[in-house]
Amino acid sequence: MMDVDKVLAAAAAGREASRARWFELLRIPSVSAQPAHAGDCRRAAEWVRAQLAGMGFLAQVRETGGHPVVVAQHPGPTGTGPHLLYYGHYDVQPPEPLELWSSPPFEPVMTEGPNGPRVVARGAVDDKGQTMTWLEALRFWHETAGGPPCRVSVLIEGEEEVGSKNLAAFLETHAEELRADVAVVSDTNQWDAATPAISTRLRGMLYTQIDIRAANKDLHSGLFGGSALNPINLLTRILGELKDEAGVIQIPGFYDDVPELPAALAAQWNALGFDERAFLGGVGLSEPAGEMGRGALERLWARPTADVNGIWGGYTGEGSKTVIPAEAHAKVSFRLVPGTSPTKVLAGLRDFIVARLPEDARVSIQVFSMSEGIKVPADSPYVEAAKGALAATFGRAPVLMGCGGSIPVVSSMKQILGLDSLLVGFGLEDDQVHSPNEKFDLACFEKGIDSHIRLLDALSRIQPR
Amino acid sequence: MMDVDKVLAAAAAGREASRARWFELLRIPSVSAQPAHAGDCRRAAEWVRAQLAGMGFLAQVRETGGHPVVVAQHPGPTGTGPHLLYYGHYDVQPPEPLELWSSPPFEPVMTEGPNGPRVVARGAVDDKGQTMTWLEALRFWHETAGGPPCRVSVLIEGEEEVGSKNLAAFLETHAEELRADVAVVSDTNQWDAATPAISTRLRGMLYTQIDIRAANKDLHSGLFGGSALNPINLLTRILGELKDEAGVIQIPGFYDDVPELPAALAAQWNALGFDERAFLGGVGLSEPAGEMGRGALERLWARPTADVNGIWGGYTGEGSKTVIPAEAHAKVSFRLVPGTSPTKVLAGLRDFIVARLPEDARVSIQVFSMSEGIKVPADSPYVEAAKGALAATFGRAPVLMGCGGSIPVVSSMKQILGLDSLLVGFGLEDDQVHSPNEKFDLACFEKGIDSHIRLLDALSRIQPR
The missing domain is CATH 3.30.70.360 (Alpha-Beta Plaits)
Known part of the structure; x- marks a missing residue:
């Protein structure tokens, strides 16, 4: 049995424990926009640090001008593979308006949805749930194989929802320490419940x-x-x-x-068969309201x-x-x-x-908040590795997509650390991100863990340039 | 000594008592827009009713669909003069934003201003202070001469600041009882601190x-x-x-x-020498922001x-x-x-x-709120009587002016009761009406009482048509 299969088996056996850890993090109301929750942000940082320390990482809570950053390092087996920098954020959007929540935003509950069980809470997906997918992958590598299969650094910030305003300065100050071969970020969506995706564009x-x-x-x-x-x-x-x-x-x-969208990319996006009427219908709308005369995905991803x-x-x-x-x-x-x-x-x-x-x-x-939009090269060995890991987990090839949202740190990591980011995320369109009743499908959470277990394995086999 | 001179002497001797009664009313936070203050509105109505009952009026608090109305009648000496209907309102605007008040809005305080002492409180002038000018005039007529010099009815509502929404129905139901020869209203301004005014136009x-x-x-x-x-x-x-x-x-x-403003009226208003820059300068502005190409008073009163x-x-x-x-x-x-x-x-x-x-x-x-703008005939014997009463009190002739504000009841009284209104008011431009630190100059309050004492005398000498 290959290491990766043992790790996957351990993850399959540990579903309940993974969920319990995720719920612990969701119960901390780490709302970065509201000064009253500054203490909760620090509690969330401490919680994450303790998790990493328990997996053999050298993990620290570091001060910034605002909410603290968690930084952790694991040397991995020396001499093999690239150095990976995992990025996530422990802060969440304000839960208001509270009266529209069907359950308290910081008390996660499991409900039943069209794709099976889902977890409802502020931060269920953005970004606590997504961050937990790779933290759990690292945990099962640690428990099964004694550590990750290559060198891993971790950067988890607490100001993503308020524009990552202190992160650029932090990256500049600690550039030597944080420089790696590629960054891995889970803060984006799948194409749909059955189809994984890699995002190669962010606004x-x-x-x-x-x-x-x-x-x-x-x-x-x-x-x-x-x-x-x-x-x-x-x-x-x-x-x-x-x-x-x-x-x-x-x-x-x-x-x-x-710039105008390149014709080849426009054709590729058109081929995805995105149904904008269904997308809008899900939130009670019927007509696109953006720039007239532009394609739906073009308006959402490239305008x-x-x-x-x-x-x-x-x-x-x-x-x-x-x-x-x-x-x-x-x-x-x-x-x-x-x-x-x-x-x-x-x-x-x-x-x-x-x-x-x-x-x-x-x-x-x-x-x-100020951040530049970014494009990620779609032809790198890292993207190839992600394609394989996702295809093996989902049973179908991932879509290469754009993303209308902004992850300021991705452009900061490019500009300051010279790092491209591999954006593999497990959210779905109906996750109510930033809205009342935010949720994350349990199947997405668990496939996210398995994908990251496989991705670590695949990435560790790449010879860094 | 004529009756009116005795009444004026009594008022002069009773300044302190008049002020004390006014302060009592100001301490009731009768904010009609805020449901939490419904009980305070009723308290204010009861307070006013008790005042009128104490002056020999048949006075009642009457129900409406909203805050109650006070109705009171005094027959006066039978057979002489017209029947007057005095109108006022006991409700006030919300005091918010509270942090901009220099003293609690419902605890009246006396401070010193350029025209001498002034009283600061929500409703100081609008309309509790103005209503008290004629209530005190009626009181001194009662105490000195046993009652008003002609038949007087009183209507004091509690929903003027929320558009008098139940008053039209009330007037319709009680039209027979409330019909009089002319209405008297104090809810407008003087021309300036030294010059009285009669308003003949309302928006x-x-x-x-x-x-x-x-x-x-x-x-x-x-x-x-x-x-x-x-x-x-x-x-x-x-x-x-x-x-x-x-x-x-x-x-x-x-x-x-x-309609375009009649040339004669435009000329009359221009002759008033209104200084719009000074008017705006008082609130930190320098440039008129209304319709371009129109006169200042035309924009404020007739556009x-x-x-x-x-x-x-x-x-x-x-x-x-x-x-x-x-x-x-x-x-x-x-x-x-x-x-x-x-x-x-x-x-x-x-x-x-x-x-x-x-x-x-x-x-x-x-x-x-919905109300029509109104014009009051400027050539009636009632306006003549008011001119004399104001001139005698202020030592100078009143200005006939427009008013940019709205008093919905004036159009309701015209439409439903067929009544013209005599609009004599004692406010000043710097009274901060509807704003934090609303005030009423003590001199305006006291000249208001004396003017109403003389006006009652002058009106009682008119033979109604």
């Missing part, structure tokens, strides 16, 4: 908060209406003009760095967006209040394609707003 | 809440951005297009019923407005959340000129929104 992001101020206090709309500037009316005008009716972003020069993620100002209580408020606010984010500079988009956004400001309005723009 | 209002819904839950902007409809982007587009860059409302046909009074949707907490929300909401109000039908504007607004809705968006429009 980048610019996430901002726009604050507009006018009068020095709230005013009565009867006394001042017709004379005083209303910052909400102004904000709606600015944001309303951000895209035209065809969904095209109106910031001058915005598309200068947005930029401009979304208002939050807006507030004036009286928002019950009933009526005839106020012209002093301030109005919005959270506005852009998904960016590889090649677009978030810094340039930020400058364009600022100019776009300033050009629409009357004399009495002042604007401030806070930046919460 | 009407349509106050709505617009709720837009799209997906059946909040979505991840990475997974769905570029495909799913974002209801905040849609709402900002709709509201951003509500007015053009020149401040002109874009609802088709909106201006069909908006319609469209203001977003509140907006909310998506993630509004600290930091970032990459969500495409399921819903977006706004409170939108229109100030309307006499002749414009709020019903017609509502229909136009609905069409304007529906024309901009993609297939997947649903809108609902809640109406919190």
Whole structure:
């Protein structure tokens, strides 16, 4: 019996224990966006560190300017294979609005879905569940074969959901220590419940908060209406003009760095037979609302967006209040394609707003997150290894896909450590990521563990260049 | 000594007691918009009823579908003068945002201002302070002369700040009982601290809440951005297009019923020498923001407005959340000129929104308030009587002005009871009505009492037609 088969057998025998460890992590409300949960973020980091230490890793919780990072190293059997850097994040999105959850967000429960049992909790999939797939793979390698089949480093951060704002500095400071041959990341989706996927494209992001101020206090709309500037009316005008009716972003020069999708890639994506009506139907929508005249996967994976993620100002209580408020606010984010500079988009956004400001309005723009979109080479031996591991686990070949989301660390690892990332993820479209009732199918979790067990084996056989 | 001089002398001797009674009323947090304060609204009604009963009125708290109404009658000396209906409201605006108050909103304090002492509290002027000016006038007539010099009815409601939504039905049901010769209302401003005013124009209002819904839950902007409809982007587009860059409302046909200001009235208003820069400067603004190419008082008193009074949707907490929300909401109000039908504007607004809705968006429009703008005849004997009473109290002739605010009951009293209203008010521009630190100058309060004492005398000498 090959080592890998023994490890797989151990994983099959240890399903219940794997699930119990995953649940432990889910019970820690490590919401990175909310300062009240800073202590919980640290608890999650400590929990992860202890897991790794128990698998023979030299594991530490390291300080940053924000929530801490877990770093761990295992030498593996000396002299064989490449050095792998596994990346994950232990932080989660805020669970609000709480009233839409059918069970408490930090008390995981198992329910029945169309693909069998599923686990419902904030972070079930993003990214605690996905991180646990490779942590469990490493655990079964440790328990069965005494350790991973090649050298492994681990980096688990706690600020992915708030833009990984301290991670780039951390990578720069510890570049020597963290440099490896390839990074492995599980924070993306399968193609569908039966078909695995490797993601070779990620969008980048610019996430901002726009604050507009006018009068020095709230005013009565009867006394001042017709004379005083209303910052909400102004904000709606600015944001309303951000895209035209065809969904095209109106910031001058915005598309200068947005390349057209290569025909070959467009053809490959079209061949996937993505059913956008079904995709939207699952959330109660029927019509695509992005850029007109573009393919569905092109819009989701290879075109930029401009979304208002939050807006507030004036009286928002019950009933009526005839106020012209002093301030109005919005959270506005852009998904960016590889090649677009978030810094340039930020400058364009600022100019776009300033050009629409009357004399009495002042604007401030806070930046919460900036990352470039990235492309991963699809022809490397690492991708080949992943194709084999996934095909063996799922019984069918993986799809090479794009991803509309952003994993800022992937571009940071490329820029700072010179590392390409192998993006193998086990989420499904209906996982309610960032929404109430987030879930992860148990079958995805378990196939994720098995895939990572096989992937470790396959990667260990590659001779690094 | 004439009766009126004795009454004025009694008022002069009773300043402290008048202030104490006013403070008692201010301490009741009768916020009509907030259901938690329903009991306080009833307490305020009871307090007012008891005051009137103590002055020899037959006074009752009457039920409505919402907060109760106080109705009171005094026959006066039989056979003389007209029958007057005094109107006021005991409810106040919500005090929020509380952190901007320099003292608790429902604990009146006396501070020093440029015109001498002032009282700071929610409702100090609007409308508890103004209502108290004529209640105190009636009290001193009662204490000095045994009652008012003519027949007086009183109507004090508790829903003015939420659009007087139950008052029209109440007036219809009790029309016979409430019909009088003229209504007297104090809910408007003086021209300035030294110059009294009679308002002969009021704007009407349509106050709505617009709720837009799209997906059946909040979505991840990475997974769905570029495909799913974002209801905040849609709402900002709709509201951003509500007015053009020149401040002109874009609802088709909106201006069909908006008459141009008569040249004579425009000339009269221009002669008032209103300093809009100083008016705006007082609240930290420098440039008029209403319809371009219109006079300042014309914009404030005789042109319609469209203001977003509140907006909310998506993630509004600290930091970032990459969500495409399921819903977006706004409170939108229109100030309307006499002749414009709020019903017609509502229909136009609905069409304007529906024309901009993609297939997947649903809108609902809640109406919190509807009233027509009104014009009061400036040449009646009642206006003449008020001119004399105000001139005698202030030592200078009153200005006949417009008012940008809305007093829905004035149009209801016109339509349902056939009553014109005499609008004599004692507020000042810097009273912070509806804002934190609302105040009423003590001199305005006391001159208001004296003016109403003289006005009762002058009105009682008119022979009703």
